[in-house]
Amino acid sequence: MTDKFISIEGIARRYPGADGKETTIFEDLWLSMKRGEFGCVIGHSGCGKTTVLNILAGLDQPSEGAVIVDGQAIEGTSLDRAVIFQSHALLPWRTVLGNVAYAVTSKWRNWDRAKVKAHAQKFIDLVGLTGSEHKRPSELSGGMKQRVGIARALSITPKIMLMDEPFSALDALTRGTLQDEVRRICLETGQTAFMITHDVDEAIYLADKIFLMTNGPGAVLAEIVENPLPKDRGRIDLHRHPLYYAVRNHIVDFLVSRSKTFAATVTDHDPRNVPVVRPGKPELVLAAEAEDSIEASWPSLARPSTSCS
Amino acid sequence: MTFSLRFRAAVVSIVLFAAFLGIWHLATRSTGAVGNMSPEYAKLMGLTATQGKSAMPGPLDVGAKLWEHLRQPFYDNGPNDKGLGIQLGYSIARVGLGYFLAVIVAIPLGFLIGMSPLISKALDPFIQVLKPISPLAWMPLALYTIKDSSISAIFVIFICSVWPMLLNTAFGVAAVRKEWINVARTLEVGTVRRAFTVILPAAAPTILTGMRISIGIAWLVIVAAEMLVGGTGIGYFVWNEWNNLSITNVIIAILMIGIVGMLLDQILARFTRMVTFPE
Numbered sequence: 104m105t106d107k108f109i110s111i112e113g114i115a116r117r118y119p120g121a122d123g124k125e126t127t128i129f130e131d132l133w134l135s136m137k138r139g140e141f142g143c144v145i146g147h148s149g150c151g152k153t154t155v156l157n158i159l160a161g162l163d164q165p166s167e168g169a170v171i172v173d174g175q176a177i178e179g180t181s182l183d184r185a186v187i188f189q190s191h192a193l194l195p196w197r198t199v200l201g202n203v204a205y206a207v208t209s210k211w212r213n214w215d216r217a218k219v220k221a222h223a224q225k226f227i228d229l230v231g232l233t234g235s236e237h238k239r240p241s242e243l244s245g246g247m248k249q250r251v252g253i254a255r256a257l258s259i260t261p262k263i264m265l266m267d268e269p270f271s272a273l274d275a276l277t278r279g280t281l282q283d284e285v286r287r288i289c290l291e292t293g294q295t296a297f298m299i300t301h302d303v304d305e306a307i308y309l310a311d312k313i314f315l316m317t318n319g320p321g322a323v324l325a326e327i328v329e330n331p332l333p334k335d336r337g338r339i340d341l342h343r344h345p346l347y348y349a350v351r352n353h354i355v356d357f358l359v360s361r362s363k364t365f366a367a368t369v370t371d372h373d374p375r376n377v378p379v380v381r382p383g384k385p386e387l388v389l390a391a392e393a394e395d396s397i398e399a400s401w402p403s404l405a406r407p408s409t410s411c412s
Numbered sequence: 413m414t415f416s417l418r419f420r421a422a423v424v425s426i427v428l429f430a431a432f433l434g435i436w437h438l439a440t441r442s443t444g445a446v447g448n449m450s451p452e453y454a455k456l457m458g459l460t461a462t463q464g465k466s467a468m469p470g471p472l473d474v475g476a477k478l479w480e481h482l483r484q485p486f487y488d489n490g491p492n493d494k495g496l497g498i499q500l501g502y503s504i505a506r507v508g509l510g511y512f513l514a515v516i517v518a519i520p521l522g523f524l525i526g527m528s529p530l531i532s533k534a535l536d537p538f539i540q541v542l543k544p545i546s547p548l549a550w551m552p553l554a555l556y557t558i559k560d561s562s563i564s565a566i567f568v569i570f571i572c573s574v575w576p577m578l579l580n581t582a583f584g585v586a587a588v589r590k591e592w593i594n595v596a597r598t599l600e601v602g603t604v605r606r607a608f609t610v611i612l613p614a615a616a617p618t619i620l621t622g623m624r625i626s627i628g629i630a631w632l633v634i635v636a637a638e639m640l641v642g643g644t645g646i647g648y649f650v651w652n653e654w655n656n657l658s659i660t661n662v663i664i665a666i667l668m669i670g671i672v673g674m675l676l677d678q679i680l681a682r683f684t685r686m687v688t689f690p691e
Contacts, residue, residue: 162594180597192591196613196689205609209599241690259599 107171108138108295109159109263113374114168116154128154129322130167131374134314139293143306145354146316147362152299156267159297160186173262182210185256187266191248193240193255200236203227203255210259226258227251230284246277250284257288264289266298270305282308283338290334303354307347308338315357317365323374325365328354329381349382433471440470469660477660478667492652494644496664500672502644506562506637507630507676510569514626518574519619522581523607526615532582539578547572547633551640561641565634572633573626580622584615616687624680631673646672 115130128151136142144152157163159170161180170177172184185206193202203223208214214222227236230250240248249269256264266285270278286309289296300306306313313328331346341347365372415423442465449457469477485497525532547568554564588611596606638647646669653661 160598162597180600182598182600184598186594186598188591188594190591192589192595194592194595194610194613195691196687206599209601239690 106137107135108140108173109134109136109142109297110171111135111155111159112169112171114155114158114165114170116151116158116163117166126320128319129316132168132324133375133377134324134327136295136297136312138295140311141289141296141298141309142312142314143298143300143310144314144316145300145303145306145358146322147318147358150316150319150322150362152316153267156186156265156297156299159263160184160265162186182259183262185259185261185264187249187252187256187264187269189268189271191240191245191252193248193251195240198237198239199227199232199243199251199254200224202240202251203258206255206258223254223258226254229257229288230254244277245273246281249273249281253281253285253288257292257294262295264294264296266296268299268301271301278302278305279338285309286338303351303358304341306354307332307350308336308341313354315354315362317362321366323366323372324377325361325369325372326357327377327379329379331381331383346383353380353382436471440466440468442466467659469663473660474663478664481664491643494649496646496649496668499644499646499649500668503634503638503646504672506566506645507569507627507634510566511573511627511630513566513570514574514577514630515623517570518577518622518626519581522578522619522622523585523611525578525582526585527607527611532586539575543575543579548636548640551637555641561643565637565641565645568637569630569634573630576625576629577619577622580625581615581619584618584622585611587618588614613687613689617684617689620680620684620687624677624684627676627680628673631669631676635669 111132111134114132116128117125117130118128120126128149132155134142134155144155146152154163158165159172159177161177161184177184194205197205200220200223203226204219207219207223211219211222224236227233230253232247232250232254235243235247240251243251249272252269269285270281273281282305285296288294289309296309298306298309307330311330313330314324315326315328316322317325328350331350332341332344336344361368481496485495487493487495488498525535550568550571551564554567555561558564558567592610592614593606596610601609634645635647635650638645639651642648642651646665650662650665650669653659653665
C-alpha cells in the first residue's frame, strides 16, 4: 500500500463543447506517487494539468475514473489535502495570523483561541514571517503573500500538499528563495507534494518525479522522468551537476517538440504503463548537442535507460 | 506658500456661499414704500404692497426664523404646530423602521439569490417588474390594505429601499471570488460558516453600497409620502407651511431635509469604509 500513496486511476475530464460534441481535455490518465515523494507535472497550457490538480484537491470531479489517496477513494475536498493556490487566495479582510488561524480552526474546531494562535504562529515562523502576523495581505509583497499561503496549507498538517504554479506570479529572486523554503520544509517533514509548473528548473530542483503531459485536447501522460540528481541538491549549483543538462534537455525537448507529435508518432503508448525515464550519461548529451540535431539527441540519451514500470 | 487642497476648497466653498447669500439678499430686499393707499387698505395688503417688500423671504428672515426653530426644536403646541426636531424625529423613525424591515428581508433574500442560480432566474422577472414601480404608487393599495396611514408610509419606505439592497446583495454574493470559495472548500468549511466567514465579508462592501443607495432613496421618498399621509413628519411640515404661505418655514424645512439626508448618507458611508478591505 505504501508504494502507492496517491493513485490516479484512469481519470478523464470532458467538457461539453459549443457544437454539442464533447471536448476531451485528457483521458485514461494513470499516475501514482509514493509517500514523501515530490511530484511535478509539466505540460503546455491547456493540457489539463490544473484540472488534474483540482481533481486531486476535490475541487473538480473527473468524468471517469477515480483517485485513491492513502487507500481511500477521494470524495470532494478534504483537510488531508491542502492546496497552495497560484494567486495565493488569501482572505484580504483577515491578517496574516487570521488567515492561518482560519485554516487551523477549520481543522480543529474545538481548540481554544490561545492554542489556535500558538499553532498558527508556529507555521508563520516556519515560513519566515515572524513579526508580520498582524499585517493584512494588502501590506505584503507577492512573495510574502505566497509564504502565508504556504503557512496556511502546512498548518493543517496535510497528508498531501497540492501546488498549482505557486511561484509563477513571483519575480525570479523571490521564487528562488520560496523554492528553497518549500524544499526544506518538504524534506524536513517528509511531506508528500504534488505540484504543477511551467518552469523546468523548478521541477528539476524540487521534484523526485516529473510527469510530462502532451498537449491537449486529448492530452496523455507521456512519460515519467525520475530525477537522477542527488537528494541533497542545492539550487545555487544545480546547473553544475553533471546530470543536470541531461534532465533539462530531455524535458525541454519534450516540451518543444515531442509534446505536440507524441500522439501521432507513438502508437503503442500504454497509459497504464507509462515509460519511466532516468536521464543519465552526461557525456552523451554534450556530444549530441554538438551534432545539433534535437531529434537525434534524445533517443540516444533516454532510450537505453527506459524501462516500463 | 501653498495651502492644502482641503483648505483651498474650503475657501472657495465659503466664497460661493457668501456670494449666494449676497445675491439672495439683494434679490429679495425691499424696494421702499410704494404708492399711496388708505391705511385700512394697506393693512389688508401687508408689507409686500406698502413697503415694496419681496414676497420671497431674504436670508436674514430665514436666519432669524431658523434660530427660533433651533432654540426650541421640540415644542408641541398641538397637531399643526410642532417643533422641527419633533417633525424630523417622526420622519427619521419612519425611515428607520421601513429601512430596517427592508434590511431584514433584502439581505437574506439577496444571499439566496446570489448563491442559487435557480432562485436568481426564477425571481428575476418579479424583481424586474416590481423594481421600477414608483414607491408612491403603492400608497393607495397600502392605505386600503393596512388601513393606517402611518404604517402605510413605513411600508412605502420598505418597498423603495428593498430593491437596491436586494440587487446589490445578490450581485455581491454572486461575485465573491471563486478562489476564496475554494479556500473554504479545501478547508472543509460548512455552508453556514462559509456564508459568514467568507461570503459575507467578501460581499460586505457591495452590500453596504446598496444600503447606502437605499437610505438615500428612503429619505427622498419619506418627504413625498408624508405629504400624502399627513399628520406628522417633515414632509407634512413642508406641505402645512405651504398652506400657511410661510415660505420661510418651507425654506428651513428644505435645508433640514438636506442636512439630515447628508448625515444619513455619511453614517452609511462610514460603515462602508469599515467593511471595505484593500486588496
